[in-house]
Amino acid sequence: DAGITQSPRYKITETGRQVTLMCHQTWSHSYMFWYRQDLGHGLRLIYYSAAADITDKGEVPDGYVVSRSKTENFPLTLESATRSQTSVYFCASSEPRGHSSYEQYFGPGTRLTVT
Amino acid sequence: DAKTTQPPSMDCAEGRAANLPCNHSTISGNEYVYWYRQIHSQGPQYIIHGLKNNETNEMASLIITEDRKSSTLILPHATLRDTAVYYCIVRVALGTSYDKVIFGPGTSLSVIP
Numbered sequence: 198d199a200g201i202t203q204s205p206r207y208k209i210t211e212t213g214r215q216v217t218l219m220c221h222q223t224w225s226h227s228y229m230f231w232y233r234q235d236l237g238h239g240l241r242l243i244y245y246s247a248a249a250d251i252t253d254k255g256e257v258p259d260g261y262v263v264s265r266s267k268t269e270n271f272p273l274t275l276e277s278a279t280r281s282q283t284s285v286y287f288c289a290s291s292e293p294r295g296h297s298s299y300e301q302y303f304g305p306g307t308r309l310t311v312t
Numbered sequence: 313d314a315k316t317t318q319p320p321s322m323d324c325a326e327g328r329a330a331n332l333p334c335n336h337s338t339i340s341g342n343e344y345v346y347w348y349r350q351i352h353s354q355g356p357q358y359i360i361h362g363l364k365n366n367e368t369n370e371m372a373s374l375i376i377t378e379d380r381k382s383s384t385l386i387l388p389h390a391t392l393r394d395t396a397v398y399y400c401i402v403r404v405a406l407g408t409s410y411d412k413v414i415f416g417p418g419t420s421l422s423v424i425p
Contacts, residue, residue, distance in 0.1 A: 239399075240356065240415040287355050300346070303355030 200224070203288050203304040211312055216275045218307050220288030228291040229271040230255075230301065231263065233284040240287065246271055278311045285309070316400045321420040324394075330387040332419050334400035337381040344403055345376060347385045348415070349396040356399065356415070359385065390423045397421070 201222040210216050220229065231243040232255075242255030244263040252263050260282060262274045271290075275282055285308050289301040317335040324330040336345065346361040360367055360374045362383070367374045373386040387394055399418040 239417055289355070300358050300361065301348075301356075302358065306353075306355050 201288060201290055201302055201304040203286075203307050205307060206305065207308050209310045209312060210278050212279060213277050216278050216309065218273045218275075218286055218288075218309070220271045220273070220304060222269055222271075222288075222290040222302075224290060224292065224302070225268055226290035226292040226302075227268070228293070228301075229265065230289040230291070231261070231271070231273045232287045232289065233257065233282075234287060234306075235284050243273065243286075275309075278309075280311050283309060283311045316402060316416060318398070318400055318416070318419045320417065321422070323422050323424055324387075324390045326392060326423050326425050327389055330385075330390040330394065330421060330423070332385040332387075332398050332400075332421065333382065334385070335382045336400070336402050339380050339402050345374065345380075345383050346401050346403060347372070347374065348399045348401070349394075350399070350418070351393075351396040359398075390421075392423050392425065395421060395423045 204219045227248050230245045232240045233243055234240050241257050243257055243261050244252055244255050246252045246265045249265050249268050252265055260275060262276055265271050285306050287306045288304040291301045315338060344361050344363050347359040348356045349359055350356045360369055360372050362374045362376055364376055364380055374383060376383045397418040397420050399415045401415060
């Protein structure tokens with residue numbers, strides 16, 4: 198039972214470079230999410246997807262691009278990395294279950310450092 | 313979405329029950345109370361959720377007051393592995409807007425030997 202995985206787990210990149218963080222889930226959940234977590238800010242939603250080819254912005258989408266061509270994958274791309282994007286990134290997935298459906302399952306996180 | 317208020321930190325003796333409170337006085341009738349926890353350096357983990365009835369699962373119990381303005385997460389026999397940050401959030405059912413999801417600072421629970 199692989200669940201939800203993220204790669205890479207750690208990444209160091211330079212300012213201005215493009216970086217893609219991968220997220221893969223094996224449950225066929227409809228919804229997938231990307232969060233970032235910074236000290237003093239808790240978890241903030243970047244983008245989410247309700248199904249393949251359907252994505253929408255969260256609280257802090259600027260500087261990020263997402264795609265979802267397959268249900269199980271939800272990559273997050275930083276088009277031109279900046280130091281302010283140094284953070285821990287978490288991917289999550291969820292499947293509506295009747296009347297309540299905010300039960301999300303999180304990946305282990307990717308620690309990104311932009312120098 | 314309703315805002316939640318939690319104490320920033322709590323201590324609990326190992327083997328004792330940990331009772332984590334959450335205030336959500338502006339909760340709407342269609343909003344559920346969810347609890348997550350995050351152990352250091354790991355992704356958040358779903359614990360339990362409820363609407364108005366008390367709920368119990370293998371991890372914890374959730375007690376929601378009759379007026380739904382507050383709730384308590386109970387870890388019946390806390391262990392050292394329960395040391396984590398616990399988040400209380402309120403949300404409507406999936407399919408509505410996600411753009412204001414806020415986990416907040418949560419309660420940092422320390423289980424003491």
